[in-house]
Amino acid sequence: MWDRLWINTHLATMTDAGPYGAIRDAAIASAGGKIAWVGPQAELPGAPEALTSEVIDLAGRWVTPGLIDCHTHLVYGGNRAREFELRLEGASYEEIARAGGGIRNTVKATRAASEEELRAGALPRLKSLLAEGVTTIEIKSGYGLNLETELKQLRVARGLGADLPVTISTTFLGAHALPPEFEGDGDGYIDAVCAMMPEIAKSGLADVVDAFCENIGFSYEQTKRVFQTARDNGLPVKLHADQLSDLDGAKLAADFSALSADHLEYTSDAGAQAMAAAGTVAVLLPGAFYFLRETKQPPMDAFRSAGVPIAIATDCNPGSSPATSLLLMLNMACTLFRMTPEEALLGVTRHGAQALGLQDSRGTLEVGKAADLCIWEIESPAELAYRIGFNPLLTSVKDGRDVELGN
Ligand code: DI6
Ligand code: FE
Numbered sequence: 398m399w400d401r402l403w404i405n406t407h408l409a410t411m412t413d414a415g416p417y418g419a420i421r422d423a424a425i426a427s428a429g430g431k432i433a434w435v436g437p438q439a440e441l442p443g444a445p446e447a448l449t450s451e452v453i454d455l456a457g458r459w460v461t462p463g464l465i466d467c468h469t470h471l472v473y474g475g476n477r478a479r480e481f482e483l484r485l486e487g488a489s490y491e492e493i494a495r496a497g498g499g500i501r502n503t504v505k506a507t508r509a510a511s512e513e514e515l516r517a518g519a520l521p522r523l524k525s526l527l528a529e530g531v532t533t534i535e536i537k538s539g540y541g542l543n544l545e546t547e548l549k550q551l552r553v554a555r556g557l558g559a560d561l562p563v564t565i566s567t568t569f570l571g572a573h574a575l576p577p578e579f580e581g582d583g584d585g586y587i588d589a590v591c592a593m594m595p596e597i598a599k600s601g602l603a604d605v606v607d608a609f610c611e612n613i614g615f616s617y618e619q620t621k622r623v624f625q626t627a628r629d630n631g632l633p634v635k636l637h638a639d640q641l642s643d644l645d646g647a648k649l650a651a652d653f654s655a656l657s658a659d660h661l662e663y664t665s666d667a668g669a670q671a672m673a674a675a676g677t678v679a680v681l682l683p684g685a686f687y688f689l690r691e692t693k694q695p696p697m698d699a700f701r702s703a704g705v706p707i708a709i710a711t712d713c714n715p716g717s718s719p720a721t722s723l724l725l726m727l728n729m730a731c732t733l734f735r736m737t738p739e740e741a742l743l744g745v746t747r748h749g750a751q752a753l754g755l756q757d758s759r760g761t762l763e764v765g766k767a768a769d770l771c772i773w774e775i776e777s778p779a780e781l782a783y784r785i786g787f788n789p790l791l792t793s794v795k796d797g798r799d800v801e802l803g804n
Contacts, residue, residue, distance in 0.1 A: 398428070398448050398449060399426040399427065399428045399433050399434065399448055399449040400426075400427050400428050400429070400433075400449065400450075400451065400797055401426065401427045401449060401451045401453065401768075401797060402424060402425075402426040402427075402434075402445055402448055402449040402451065402452050402453070403424060403425050403426070403453045403455050403460065403770075403772075404424045404438055404441075404445055404452060404453070404454055404455065405422075405424075405438070405454050405455050405456055405457060406423055406424065406425065406455040406457070406458055406459065406460050406772075407419065407420070407421045407422070407423060407457070407458075407459045407460070408420045408423045408425060408435065408459070408460050408461075408762055409459060409460070409461045409462075409742065409762075409778040410435065410462075410761055410762035410763065411461065411462055411742065411743060411746040411747045411760065411761045411762065412747075412761050412762075412763060416739055417739055417742065417778045418761065418762075419778070420435070420436065420437060421437075422437060422438055422439070423435070423436060423437055423438055424436065424437075424438040424441055424445070425460060425762060425770070426448065426449060427768035427794075427797035428797075429797070430767065430768055430796035430797040430798075431764075431765060431766065431767060431768055431796075431797070432762060432763060432764050432765065432766050432767070432768050433764065434764065435762050435763065435764060455772060458772055458773060458774060458775075458791060459772075459773045459775050459777075459778060460762070460770050460771065460772050460773070461530075461742065461746060461762075461770070461771045461773065461778065461781070462746040462747070462759070462760055462761055462762055462766075462769060462770065462771070463530060463531070463532025463533065463759070463767075463769030463770055463771055463793060463794070463795065464529065464530045464531045464532065464533075464723055464745045464746065464749075464771060465531070465532070465533040465534070465708075465745055465746060465749030465750055465752075465753070465755075465759065465760060466526055466531050466533070466534045466535065466710050466711050466713070466723050466745070466749070467533075467534075467535050467566075467657070467680055467708050467710045467745075467749040467750075467752040467753050468535055468537075468657075468659050468680050468682060468708075468710035468711070468712050468752075469534060469535055469536055469537065469710065469711055469712065469713040469714070470536070470537050470539060470540070470570075470712070470713060470714035470715075471519050471522055471523060471534070471536045471554070471557075471713050472515050472516075472518075472519045472536055472538075472540075472550050472553045472554050472557075473503050473506070473507050473515070473518070473519075473540045473550075473714065473715055474503065474505075474506030474507040474508075474509060474510035474514065474515060474518065474540070475502065475503060475505075475506030475507075475510075475715065476715050476719070477499075477502060477503065477715045477716050477719075480493050480498055480499065480502070480716065483498075490641075490689050490716070490717065491612075491613055491641065494574075494613045495613065497577070499574070499613075499716055500539075500540070500573060500574035500716060501574060501576070501577065502716075503540045503714075503715050503716065504540050504541065504542050504546075504574065504576060506540075507540035507541060507546060507550065508541065508543075508546050512549055512552060512553050512556075515549070515550065515553045516553050516556060516557065519553065519554075519557060520557070522713060522721045523557055523561060523563070524561075524802055525721040525722070526711070526713075526721055526722075526723060527561065527562075527563060527793070527800065527802055528788065528790070528802060529722060529723055529724050529788050529790055530723075530724075530771035530773075530790045530793045531563065531723055532562070532563060532564065532759075532769040532771075532793060532795050532800075533563065533564040533565075533566070533749070533750070533753070533755065533759055533769065534563055534564070534565055534566070535565075535566040535567070535568060535710075535752075535753055536554035536557070536565055536566070536567055536568070537567075537568040537569075537570040537573075537607055538550040538551050538554070538567075538568070538569055538570050538571070538573075538603070539570030539571065539573030539574075539607070539609075540573070541571075542571065542573065542574065542575075542576035542586075543576065543589075544593045544596055544597075547569060547571055547593065547597070548596075548597070548600060548602060551567050551569065551597075551600070551602035551603055552602060554567045554602075555567055555602055561802075562795035562796070562798070562800050563795065564755075564759070564767075564769075566604050566605070566753045566755070567602060567603050567604050567605075568603060568604065568605045568606065568607045568635065569593075569594075569597045569602075569603035569605070569606050569607070569632075570606075570607040570608065570609070571590040571593055571594075571597075571606075571608075571623075572586075572587065572590050572607075572608035572609060572614070572615050572619070572620065572623045573607075573608070573609050573614070574609065574613075574614065583615060583616070583619060584619065587615065587619045587622055587623060590623055590626075591622060591623065591626040594606070594626045594627060594629075594630045594632070595630055597630075597632075598630040598631060598632055603632065604632075604633075604753075604754075605632060605633050605634065605635055605656060605753075605754075606623065606624070606627035606632045606633070606634050606635075607634070607635050607636060607637065608620045608623045608624070608634075608636055608637065609637040610636055610637060610638055610639075610644050610646040610649065611637065611640060611641055611642065611644065611646075612641065612642050612644070613641070614637070616644070617644050617645055617646070617649055620636065620646070620649060621649060624649070624653045624655075628653065633654075633655070633656055633754065634650070634653050634655045634656070635650070635655050635656045635657045635658065635659065635680075635752075636649065636650040636655055636657075636658050636659065637659055637660055638650055638658040638659065638660060638661060638664065638668075639658075639660060639661050639662060639663040639664040639668065640660035640661070640662060640663070640685070641662075641663070642663055643663040643664065643665060643668075645665075645668065646658060646664075646668075647661060647664040647665070647668030647669065647671060647672055647677075648667065648668050648671045650672070650675075650677055651668075651671035651672045651674065651675035651677050652671070652675075654675050654676070654677070655675070655677045656677070656678065656751075656752055656753065656754050657677060657678040657679070657680045657708065657752040658672060658677055658678075658679060658680070659679075659680035659681075659682060659710075659712075660680075660681075660682055660685065660695075661679055661680075661681065661695045661696075662686065662691060662693045662694065662695050663693060664679075664695065664696055664699075665696070665699075666696060666699040669696055669699035669700050669703045669705055670699070670703050672700075672703070672705050673703035673704050673705045677705070678705070678706045678707070678708050678748055678751050678752040679695070679700050679705045679706070679707045679708070680707075680708045680709070680710055680752050681695055681707060681708070681709055681710075681730060681734060681736075681744070682709075682710055682711075682712040682718060682726075683709065683726055683729035683730045683733050683734060684711055684712050684713075684717075684718035684720035684725075684726055684729065685712045685717040685718040686729075686733055686734075687718075687729055687733060688717055688718050688719070688720075689717055694733075694734060695734060697734055697735060697736070706743075706747075706748040706751055706752075707736070707740060707743070707744055707748055708744045708745070708748040708749045708751070708752045709723075709726050709727065709730045709736075709741055709744030709745050709749070710723075710726065710744075710745075710749065710752075711723055711726055722786075723745055724781060724782075724784070724787075724788065725785065725786065726741075726745075727741040727742065727744075727745065727781055727782035728741075728782050728783070728784070728785050730744065730782070731782050738778070738779040738781065738782035738783065739778070739779070741781075741782045742778060742781060742782065746760050746761065747760040747761050748760070767796055768794060768796060768797040769793075769794065769795055769796065770793065770794040771790060771792075771793045771794075772790070772791045772792045772793070772794070773789050773790060773791060774789045774790075774791050775789050
């Protein structure tokens with residue numbers, strides 16, 4: 398009847414049925430790569446062996462949905478360790494960017510790299526995330542800033558999903574920074590980004606369009622043009638919004654029914670309310686907050702009282718968050734943003750799925766969703782956010798099959 402049945406387990410289903418949607422002394426089954434049954438073991442419709450050919454006794458371990466990292470820049474060339482040193486000597490992230498470093502440094506290295514080199518650089522980062530139970534990840538372009546290199550990044554991102562047991566959602570972030578050939582001509586570059594959009598849409602390599610709305614990025618009006626063009630080309634949007642200043646990015650994202658608005662340290666209460674009304678997820682990125690030594694906290698109370706779903710992600714990128722541990726982000730979300738461990742876990746499961754528009758197929762343990770599971774050596778789900786630098790994953794399961802990462 399079923400392909401596989403896990404018994405003697407506790408489930409953090411992450412539905413809204415009580416804390417963590419927990420079901421103790423539970424069982425969960427898969428068939429055809431999907432969840433076929435979830436519930437208290439005592440309610441199984443028969444003896445386990447009669448229901449499936451493979452019974453797995455988890456001896457009291459916890460199962461959560463596979464983790465979702467809904468905001469990364471995983472595919473890029475080079476690294477920015479030298480800028481890390483410069484910042485420690487007193488230069489700010491913005492100063493480095495204005496002096497032509499920052500994102501532009503990575504653009505240079507990414508343009509120069511072959512697809513094979515980009516892939517070889519991204520693989521260990523991706524494997525590090527998968528080793529902690531990530532089963533779905535978003536990957537952005539944005540280090541090409543011309544059609545050819547943006548497509549190259551997106552092809553590499555898609556290709557990683559073909560070779561490893563992970564679902565990949567791709568994002569076109571052409572409006573990430575001003576490339577050197579458009580120095581002093583932000584509007585001209587936005588014209589170029591809009592002109593790339595039909596090709597990007599036709600390629601099928603991008604699921605969503607993103608932009609960096611910021612003083613060192615693009616203005617409200619420029620971002621709006623990118624969003625309008627994305628809409629004209631049938632692509633949904635999301636936004637790097639209000640990270641270093643309040644340009645009303647959260648409101649702009651909401652006006653375009655964005656899947657998510659991300660960063661949000663400087664978002665106003667009105668911005669949070671607009672997001673709630675639009676169903677836009679708030680993606681918080683504690684790794685970038687930490688690494689840039691930011692002090693302005695995202696408006697947590699406003700998000701909570703307005704009922705905005707909150708997701709957490711690594712923002713894995715060479716400049717502001719060279720992070721490849723999503724579990725560490727859970728801890729940081731709690732310590733830096735005062736999220737609860739349950740909110741943090743929701744942020745990398747149910748709300749992470751929603752940020753990618755994948756809430757119908759992933760993010761909770763419910764019948765009909767993908768059998769993406771993490772099996773943990775923990776006594777309570779809060780431990781996932783509690784530890785620092787420890788990986789209690791026993792196994793993850795992707796579409797019903799055990800994940801084996803090899804070398
Ligand atoms: N905000 C970020 O945190 C990343 N991009 C962005 O718009 C940083 C990208 C980088 O510094 O390379
Ligand atoms: Fe980012």
